[in-house]
Amino acid sequence: MAVTLREVAQRAGVSRSAVSRTFTPGASVSARTRAKVEEAAAELGYSPNALASSLTTGRTKxxxxxxxxxxxxxxxxxxxxxxxxxxxxxxxxxxxxxxxxxxxxxxxxxxxxxxxxxxxxxxxxxxxxxxxxxxxxxxxxxxxxxxxxxxxxxxxxxxxNVECGRMAARTLAERGYRTVGFLGGPEEATSTQDRLAGFVEECARIGLNCTHSFADAYSFAAGRAEMLRLVAESPAEAYFCGDDVLSIGALSAIREAGLRVPDNIGLIGLNDMEMAGWENISLTTIKQxxxxxxxxxxxxxxxxxxxxxxxxxxxxxxxxxxxxxxxxxxx
Amino acid sequence: MAVTLREVAQRAGVSRSAVSRTFTPGASVSARTRAKVEEAAAELGYSPNALASSLTTGRTKxxxxxxxxxxxxxxxxxxxxxxxxxxxxxxxxxxxxxxxxxxxxxxxxxxxxxxxxxxxxxxxxxxxxxxxxxxxxxxxxxxxxxxxxxxxxxxxxxxxNVECGRMAARTLAERGYRTVGFLGGPEEATSTQDRLAGFVEECARIGLNCTHSFADAYSFAAGRAEMLRLVAESPAEAYFCGDDVLSIGALSAIREAGLRVPDNIGLIGLNDMEMAGWENISLTTIKQxxxxxxxxxxxxxxxxxxxxxxxxxxxxxxxxxxxxxxxxxxx
DNA sequence: GACGCCGGTGCAACCGGTTGCACTGTGCGA
DNA sequence: TCGCACAGTGCAACCGGTTGCACCGGCGTC
Missing domain, CATH: 3.40.50.2300 (Response regulator)
Incomplete structure (x- = not known):
């Protein structure tokens, strides 16, 4: 089915090496040979087998x-x-x-x-x-x-991620929020741990009241579920969410609870995924x-x-x- | 760097064929040989090179x-x-x-x-x-x-896709909408053409007033832009959008124009992507x-x-x- | 005119596997 | 005890390429 080097060589009347060199950038081939080979290759519809060549070159790309x-x-x-x-x-x-x-x-x-x-x-x-x-x-x-x-x-x-946590805390402080929360992704993820660590550290330094909890996954449903739980108790004034999709879930929960963003609760995400810029979401976030x-x-x-x-x-x-x-x- | 068949064969004291057959399901190898080979392979950390074998088998997977x-x-x-x-x-x-x-x-x-x-x-x-x-x-x-x-x-x-267009039209008719619109994706896409064709055909059959227009792409921004244009004129009572992401853009435009969904304008999408089920979107749609x-x-x-x-x-x-x-x- | 250099070429070995074929040894039935 | 079938094995050729090496011819130089 597939055309091979050998067939091209035969048709062009040259050795297999010549054909190989024609298709190897930097190899030494005369213009005459190259022309013959390229013509034969075009007629036959030849294209080199990258996997076969990887065997000797050691590169598959x-x-x-x-x-x-x-x-x-x-x-x-x-x-x-x-x-x-x-x-x-x-x-x-x-x-x-x-x-x-x-x-x-x-x-x-x-x-x-x-x-x-x-x-x-x-x-x-x-x-x-x-x-x-x-x-x-x-x-x-x-x-x-x-x-x-x-x-x-x-x-x-x-x-x-630690610095992102700090940055979130500083930003919330600048906006005058005094009691804040971290709504993290899966607790075992290093990204969650680091974001939390930076956030807590900076809150302590600045003097913000800070709580935290975790969603099961970086997902809309998990963010929403956790925020529903939070608003049912006594929510913080603003939350740093571990990720944008979590934030969007949280946003949905807050609105469903009859509260307004940012008037009642502030929210900052992380990632700046495309959706964060959608006008019906319009999420303030940390751009990665x-x-x-x-x-x-x-x-x-x-x-x-x-x-x-x-x-x-x-x-x-x-x-x-x-x-x-x-x-x-x-x- | 990588361990080869030959090295495993030497270590196990068998031929290369024997090693090859050990790793070829269905090939004939005695239990004794297989054990020797597997031991040697484990010690050396051998795993067969799929690309090399593809040369003879003709299968790369x-x-x-x-x-x-x-x-x-x-x-x-x-x-x-x-x-x-x-x-x-x-x-x-x-x-x-x-x-x-x-x-x-x-x-x-x-x-x-x-x-x-x-x-x-x-x-x-x-x-x-x-x-x-x-x-x-x-x-x-x-x-x-x-x-x-x-x-x-x-x-x-x-x-x-033609049938989806018909289904959308029938659904809108059932809900009592009389003037409806198709907000399609890129006009040249066959999916857009077919959805439109079915929609128009069924509208005609049922007796709905039907208009249509196209967004530049299957995207939030394109759906939003087109719906902003539509609501600024005299919008239909309901729209069939070419796709969910387009619908979500349209939803955003409608709400921004101060109209309510579904009270003022109805919307039906196509795909049923995960996001369509998010509580803050809650899009009625045709599930693919x-x-x-x-x-x-x-x-x-x-x-x-x-x-x-x-x-x-x-x-x-x-x-x-x-x-x-x-x-x-x-x- | 002899020499050396060098670009261009082909041969043959090799990359890491698979597989048809011939050969061996074993176990079984007659 | 002999013959036979057959599972198990190794040899060698092959898959589609690449590349070191030897060789050839032409050119410029002294």
């Missing part, structure tokens, strides 16, 4: 894109950016959905079987040992949206610079193709407040 | 998952289901983002270079010739969410049976692995109304 987050709408933006950025660099994303997989070893085995050149783990909720498993298997790996660390085990590209993070992640994995032993580093991008309609104006 | 739709939140659900369904069957999705690609030939070349066993084109807005290009290149292909046809050029799995469509798409592509010449067929799944809060009760 396949990158494992691993995530467990297929329910948070921001991940559609994440996948869009990753696939485009990878494609621009001639790399191909092999998508791995970890939703019902807890065992890192299985993913490692699968991605090794496919000789991926590298792996990008895109998740803020996966435990760090997941990425480490790839490194131990000798596969270049970067953990996007991973936990900040001064001496990381693997390359990490992301944000400083997605495309920078993703661009840097791909850059890093590309670097590692040539320097697999590159010492792990953690690159952190600054976040900023995006002002919309869910916090009252500075007092 | 790679499936190209091609889409141009990375902005409609329903596609996160689509990708989630596709990746999980493929993984369950031992297949690996190679994700291709067509967002800035208009030339089918490029995608064909790329996916041929990677010897994918098959391709799934997941899009309701891509022209049909896109999927046809894969078939012509000899790659098994199914077009998910493609256009219904009695004699399709490629395998199509999806819904009957996503997981059935995706399950059937994967089944079909799997069938074609063994029967590439399977005559193209079109499988259509029934849609149903999901009643929520954006249409008034039956009169």
């Amino acid at each position: 396949l990158i494992g894109l691993v995530s467990n987050n297929f329910h948070n709408p921001i991940f559609l933006e994440v996948f869009d950016l990753f696939t485009r950025t990878l494609q621009e660099r001639g790399l191909k994303p092999l998508l791995v959905n970890l939703t019902d997989e807890t065992e890192a070893a299985n993913s490692v085995r699968m991605l090794r079987a496919y000789s991926v050149d590298g792996v990008i783990v895109a998740s803020s909720t996966l435990p760090p040992n997941f990425a480490v498993a790839f490194r131990e298997a000798g596969i270049p790996v970067v953990h996007s949206f991973g936990r900040r660390s001064d001496a990381p085990d693997v390359h990490v590209i992301g944000i400083d 610079p997605l495309s920078e993070i993703i661009g840097a992640s791909v850059d890093r994995v590309v670097q590692m193709l040539d320097a697999p032993a590159l010492p792990p580093r953690c690159d952190i991008f600054r976040c900023e407040i995006v002002e919309r309609g869910t916090l009252r104006a500075p007092s | 790679l499936i190209g998952l091609v889409s141009n739709n990375f902005h409609n939140p329903i596609f996160l659900e689509v990708f989630d289901l596709f990746t999980r369904t493929l993984q369950e069957r031992g297949l690996k999705p190679l994700l291709v983002n067509l967002t800035d690609e208009t030339e089918a030939a490029n995608s064909v070349r790329m996916l041929r270079a990677y010897s994918v066993d098959g391709v799934i084109v997941a899009s309701s807005t891509l022209p049909p010739n896109f999927a046809v290009a894969f078939r012509e290149a000899g790659i098994p292909v199914v077009h998910s969410f493609g256009r219904r046809s009695d004699a399709p050029d490629v395998h199509v799995i999806g819904i009957d 049976p996503l997981s059935e469509i995706i399950g059937a798409s994967v089944d079909r592509v799997v069938q074609m692995l063994d029967a590439p010449a399977l005559p193209p067929r079109c499988d259509i799944f029934r849609c149903e109304i999901v009643e929520r809060g954006t249409l008034r009760a039956p009169s």
